[in-house]
Amino acid sequence: MALIVKNGTVVTPDGVATTDILCENGKIAALGEIDQDRSDTVLDATGKFVLPGGIETHTHFDLEVMGMRTADDFLSGSKAALHGGTTTFLDFATQFRGETMKEGLANWHQRAKDGVYTDYGFHMALTEWNEALSDEMSAMIEAGITSFKLYQAYKGSLMVDDGEMLRALQRAAELGVTIGVHCENGDVIDVLVEQARQRGDVTPEFHERCRPPQLEAEAVNRFITLAELAGARHYVVHLSTGTGLDQVRWMRQHGARTVIETCPQYLFLDKACYERGDFYTKAGCVMSPPLRVAKDRQALWQGLADGTIDFVGTDHCSFKLYGQKDHGKDGFWNIPNGAPGVELRMNLLYSGGVASGLFSLNRLAELTSGNAARYFGLYPDKGAIEVDADADFCLIDPHAHWTVTHDMLHDRADYTPYEGQKMQGRISDVILGGQILIRDGEMIDDVPRGRYVKRGLPEYLD
């Protein structure tokens, strides 16, 4: 089965060029002028931008938080991702306390049993550190998992202390894997939440006030300090503040090779979301780290444009407003943390980054697929439009103007925090392994044919 993508404006590692793409056996077979006779299936991409299929670095599908399961599982989450131009996502398999990594991994593979619409891989989140886990880390590399995650927040469930973090980083350095960390000071947050409870400050806006930006900046500095001491590859997960970004810049000036992920919510939304509307409007934006101020948004956009930030994942972790988020009506600490976003990632970044003139199409491709592919060991199969790579593409119609409403999305949440967002440019067609799955915004092939991808060791991005 061959496919020709004809006449698109194609984003390759060398630049942007109008060219055809021949796909055979799921791979890119040739670029350049392709004779139409070489395939029965031709997708006319005239006037459209053709990017590598998106690589989403941060999802939580089918995760249980505070006794509640996320609205999206692998099937609905990947369907939403695919509609938004993402063809590969990395979800956080989790080793809960007392479990082995192997058990955690088996639990996550089980979640994909009903099929997945995109390709996918796993990071492994660790909630403690001990000798047995240290021994197991090398088996994870064989299973295709080369990135791990630790939390400096969520004391009592997910958080590790500095000693555990250092030991994990030392082991990661031995093996050449990377560790991403959720950077917020969990000890301090616990104290602030307890004090808010005692004062009777129970409404959702106090979620943000108990997680001030300094607690991210401090945790970023502490994490990078330990990672550099251990000599480990490391990245900051979902960076949300300008002060956190300043910490990374400063540490880099002193030799650190820190990699940074941020998320669309920290670029498009801010804490005004906690200050207007009813409980549901506010609770829909309760996530950790919380939304910040306009100045932070501007700093992060600047970081995307100037190369400081490396890739964008969504932290898609969807709960319904009715029946889940409202569990915290009497106390913000009972609101399950997280929001949906996987479907809008590439559209938001095209609209806010490229259509607005802030950065180029090539930079968009780096931020949404290229850098993640290299850093998470998916390159050269994924992350670039070049011969022998997987034939995964996302086509953008640059002329579309539209407004986001939740009813046009494909996740199973009952809202989007981006409701009413005005957009320019739209993902029109999505191709996975040489198969057109989305055409003009409509799914034309409803078979979940995504595969689990084993990943190689991370590459440095500098």
Ligand SMILES: [Zn+2]
């Ligand atoms: Zn997350």
